[in-house]
Amino acid sequence: MSEPRRLEVLRAIVEDYVHSREPVGSKALVERHHLGVSSATIRNDMAVLEEEGLIVAPHTSAGRIPTDKGYRLFVDQLSDLRPLSAAERRAIQTLLEGAEDIDDILDRTVRLLSQLTNQVAVVQYPHLGNAKVRHIEFVLLAPAQVLVVLISTTGRVEQRVITVPAPVTEQDLHELRQHFLQALAGTTLTRITSHLTDTLATVPAHLRGTAAALVRALEQLAGINREDRMVMAGTANLARATGDFPLTIGPILEALEEQVVMLRLLSEMEQDARGVSVRIGSENPYGSLSEASVVATGYGPDASAMVGILGPTRMDYPNTMAAVRAVARYLSRVLNN
Amino acid sequence: MSEPRRLEVLRAIVEDYVHSREPVGSKALVERHHLGVSSATIRNDMAVLEEEGLIVAPHTSAGRIPTDKGYRLFVDQLSDLRPLSAAERRAIQTLLEGAEDIDDILDRTVRLLSQLTNQVAVVQYPHLGNAKVRHIEFVLLAPAQVLVVLISTTGRVEQRVITVPAPVTEQDLHELRQHFLQALAGTTLTRITSHLTDTLATVPAHLRGTAAALVRALEQLAGINREDRMVMAGTANLARATGDFPLTIGPILEALEEQVVMLRLLSEMEQDARGVSVRIGSENPYGSLSEASVVATGYGPDASAMVGILGPTRMDYPNTMAAVRAVARYLSRVLNN
DNA sequence: ACTTAGCACTTAGGGACACCGAGTGCTAAC
DNA sequence: GTTAGCACTCGGTGTCCCTAAGTGCTAAGT
Numbered sequence: 009m010s011e012p013r014r015l016e017v018l019r020a021i022v023e024d025y026v027h028s029r030e031p032v033g034s035k036a037l038v039e040r041h042h043l044g045v046s047s048a049t050i051r052n053d054m055a056v057l058e059e060e061g062l063i064v065a066p067h068t069s070a071g072r073i074p075t076d077k078g079y080r081l082f083v084d085q086l087s088d089l090r091p092l093s094a095a096e097r098r099a100i101q102t103l104l105e106g107a108e109d110i111d112d113i114l115d116r117t118v119r120l121l122s123q124l125t126n127q128v129a130v131v132q133y134p135h136l137g138n139a140k141v142r143h144i145e146f147v148l149l150a151p152a153q154v155l156v157v158l159i160s161t162t163g164r165v166e167q168r169v170i171t172v173p174a175p176v177t178e179q180d181l182h183e184l185r186q187h188f189l190q191a192l193a194g195t196t197l198t199r200i201t202s203h204l205t206d207t208l209a210t211v212p213a214h215l216r217g218t219a220a221a222l223v224r225a226l227e228q229l230a231g232i233n234r235e236d237r238m239v240m241a242g243t244a245n246l247a248r249a250t251g252d253f254p255l256t257i258g259p260i261l262e263a264l265e266e267q268v269v270m271l272r273l274l275s276e277m278e279q280d281a282r283g284v285s286v287r288i289g290s291e292n293p294y295g296s297l298s299e300a301s302v303v304a305t306g307y308g309p310d311a312s313a314m315v316g317i318l319g320p321t322r323m324d325y326p327n328t329m330a331a332v333r334a335v336a337r338y339l340s341r342v343l344n345n
Numbered sequence: 346m347s348e349p350r351r352l353e354v355l356r357a358i359v360e361d362y363v364h365s366r367e368p369v370g371s372k373a374l375v376e377r378h379h380l381g382v383s384s385a386t387i388r389n390d391m392a393v394l395e396e397e398g399l400i401v402a403p404h405t406s407a408g409r410i411p412t413d414k415g416y417r418l419f420v421d422q423l424s425d426l427r428p429l430s431a432a433e434r435r436a437i438q439t440l441l442e443g444a445e446d447i448d449d450i451l452d453r454t455v456r457l458l459s460q461l462t463n464q465v466a467v468v469q470y471p472h473l474g475n476a477k478v479r480h481i482e483f484v485l486l487a488p489a490q491v492l493v494v495l496i497s498t499t500g501r502v503e504q505r506v507i508t509v510p511a512p513v514t515e516q517d518l519h520e521l522r523q524h525f526l527q528a529l530a531g532t533t534l535t536r537i538t539s540h541l542t543d544t545l546a547t548v549p550a551h552l553r554g555t556a557a558a559l560v561r562a563l564e565q566l567a568g569i570n571r572e573d574r575m576v577m578a579g580t581a582n583l584a585r586a587t588g589d590f591p592l593t594i595g596p597i598l599e600a601l602e603e604q605v606v607m608l609r610l611l612s613e614m615e616q617d618a619r620g621v622s623v624r625i626g627s628e629n630p631y632g633s634l635s636e637a638s639v640v641a642t643g644y645g646p647d648a649s650a651m652v653g654i655l656g657p658t659r660m661d662y663p664n665t666m667a668a669v670r671a672v673a674r675y676l677s678r679v680l681n682n
Numbered sequence: 683a684c685t686t687a688g689c690a691c692t693t694a695g696g697g698a699c700a701c702c703g704a705g706t707g708c709t710a711a712c
Numbered sequence: 713g714t715t716a717g718c719a720c721t722c723g724g725t726g727t728c729c730c731t732a733a734g735t736g737c738t739a740a741g742t
Contacts, residue, residue: 010684031734033733033734033735034734034735035733035734036733036734045685045686046685046686046687047686047734048685048686048687048688049684049685049686051734051735051736052684052685052736054735055735055736065734065735066694067692067693067694067734068691068692068693068694068734068735069691069692069693069694069732069733069734069735070693070694070733070734070735071733071734071735108505109505109506142486143484143486143492145482145484145492145494147480147482147494147496149479149480149496155480155482155494155496155502157482157484157492157494157504159484159486159492159506165492165504165506167494167502167504168445168446169446169496169502241602242602243580243598243602244595244596244598244599244602246598247584247593247594247595247598248593248595250593256584256585256587257584258581258584258585259581261580261581261583261584262581265578265579265580265581347713368705370704370705370706371705371706372704372705373704373705382714382715383714383715383716384705384715385714385715385716385717386713386714386715388705388706388707389707389713389714391706392706392707402705402706403723404705404721404722404723405705405706405720405721405722405723406703406704406705406706406720406721406722406723407704407705407706407722407723408704408705408706
């Protein structure tokens with residue numbers, strides 16, 4: 009009753025179940041995998057695996073299927089991730105290279121990843137906690153209407169049109185801009201608020217109201233920058249996987265649409281040694297996702313933003329993990345330019 | 346065998362079927378709706394309706410369900426749309442009033458509409474064919490890097506960072522801006538290209554390359570503005586309606602995600618007299634949507650952009666149409682400010 | 683101390699069958 | 713033009729039975 013063989017059996021069960029969708033029995037196992045033992049021996053091993061809670065028999069006389077814990081062990085046991093095929097790598101590269109701004113890049117990334125994995129793909133917008141102010145601009149649109157633009161060092165641009173309490177001139181705006189820009193030079197977006205309120209005091213009295221309005225707008229823009237957002241694609245893949253989700257896919261679609269849940273989930277995921285982290289079924293804290301697994305990894309310079317996929321617990325983890333990792337790497341590379 | 350009663354019978358069948366989800370028989374009909382005749386008479390009427398292709402019996406001994414054609418007649422017969430309840434109107438108002446920029450407004454609108462109707466809601470970005478240039482701005486970020494901003498009269502702001510062939514100064518940019526702005530004053534976005542190329546000739550030689558790059562950027566921004574986009578919400582409602590879609594909802598999710606299909610569908614929809622247009626099942630030109638109905642209407646000053654919902658053919662048309670119309674009206678009103 | 687063959691046991695799934703109920707179309711009377 | 717009555721159809725459900733796949737256990741083999 010050797011330990012390594014038991015793991016081998018678990019691996020075989022997971023693999024078979026993942027692509028047959030049916031409980032796998034001892035006999036089928038010895039036939040398909042050339043483990044050098046008889047089905048009886050496998051049965052003994054399976055009894056142990058079941059005792060350890062790694063597999064379970066849906067009915068007394070059926071084969072076994074992996075539990076969440078079983079998948080977990082399987083995933084942890086995975087030592088090396090297969091690199092993607094040349095064709096896949098080429099596909100990634102050509103698709104990502106044509107992209108222009110960051111929205112475009114992320115959009116292409118999710119589409120790509122969802123096609124590659126046949127799952128729902130999600131990508132978090134780069135986390136900008138330590139992004140700095142690169143530029144601010146005020147544009148006079150009408151006597152009391154100003155377009156406020158905030159550009160961060162990550163190249164992200166946010167803008168908003170606001171109405172100021174009293175008419176201003178272009179000169180006023182120019183002056184205020186210089187004023188603010190000086191105060192904000194090199195400030196991180198999170199610090200913007202404190203710096204600006206300090207600055208406010210030094211503004212000429214007749215511009216005080218306008219300046220206050222502008223500061224509010226800038227703060228909001230910085231907030232948008234900091235706020236988490238995500239893009240997703242491939243929800244149709246969920247529908248295709250009906251049958252893997254015992255209940256309906258409704259709750260999952262809701263969770264995806266209510267980005268908050270998904271974002272929290274992503275940010276809670278820890279990188280593991282191989283750089284790809286996996287949350288399996290009940291490991292997910294949110295009830296609606298207890299039948300789903302998430303495979304994700306960080307990308308970008310500090311790997312703080314996540315990119316990954318969501319799918320049924322019964323998924324091809326090795327390939328999925330490889331795809332997620334590869335896409336994340338290419339994404340990081342593209343963003344470096 | 347009076348004509349009006351037959352229509353009444355059709356109406357009753359549609360109503361019953363819509364909320365029972367089961368084929369409705371002659372006996373059940375006379376019980377639930379106080380038509381003053383016996384079930385035998387209804388059977389005769391139903392035979393005629395079936396002959397006309399308005400209803401169909403799924404099995405020889407089952408009740409009848411409406412065909413797409415039946416729904417169509419039912420919808421056309423609808424003379425007046427019930428106004429929304431006070432509570433609903435209040436909900437719409439409060440939700441929409443808090444909105445800030447146009448993205449926010451549209452986002453709130455779809456969420457609202459999907460909740461109101463329990464369907465997938467979609468809204469097209471305002472069509473900007475005849476929007477005009479309101480303002481352009483060039484911001485120097487680095488010696489050869491310029492942020493190009495284009496603001497249209499609808500308040501939509503698009504921006505992009507480009508690299509220009511040679512370093513420029515703030516003065517150069519200012520000059521170019523004045524130049525362009527003058528040429529573009531009051532130009533519609535669609536005309537922007539021709540106007541700009543004319544302008545290009547009058548630019549000082551040493552700025553020619555830079556100006557060309559800026560023009561290209563502006564053209565692209567105008568293109569983005571013209572390009573159709575849409576927002577959607579409530580895809581989870583699709584999942585809840587499984588069973589109404591004989592096949593899976595996969596193709597429908599795909600169509601939604603592949604916005605192109607949905608956008609073409611929306612723009613093809615004609616306004617009918619009551620201002621709400623309906624496409625029922627097979628009336629949709631796209632195979633994947635032949636089991637779905639779309640209820641939509643225009644909004645905005647010229648009602649050129651569409652807002653609406655997509656759901657199973659078996660839906661509560663009167664209420665849905667009322668909700669769509671009401672939301673479109675509030676949306677138009679909010680956008681007017 | 684494992685492994686294996688053999689065997690008794692369990693059970694989901696599927697076919698055969700009968701039955702019930704809802705619903706229809708038709709005919710003849712009103 | 714409407715109604716009552718009736719024979720007929722057929723989907724759905726429940727029962728029974730059988731089969732195939734799979735298990736756990738025991739006893740023998742290495």
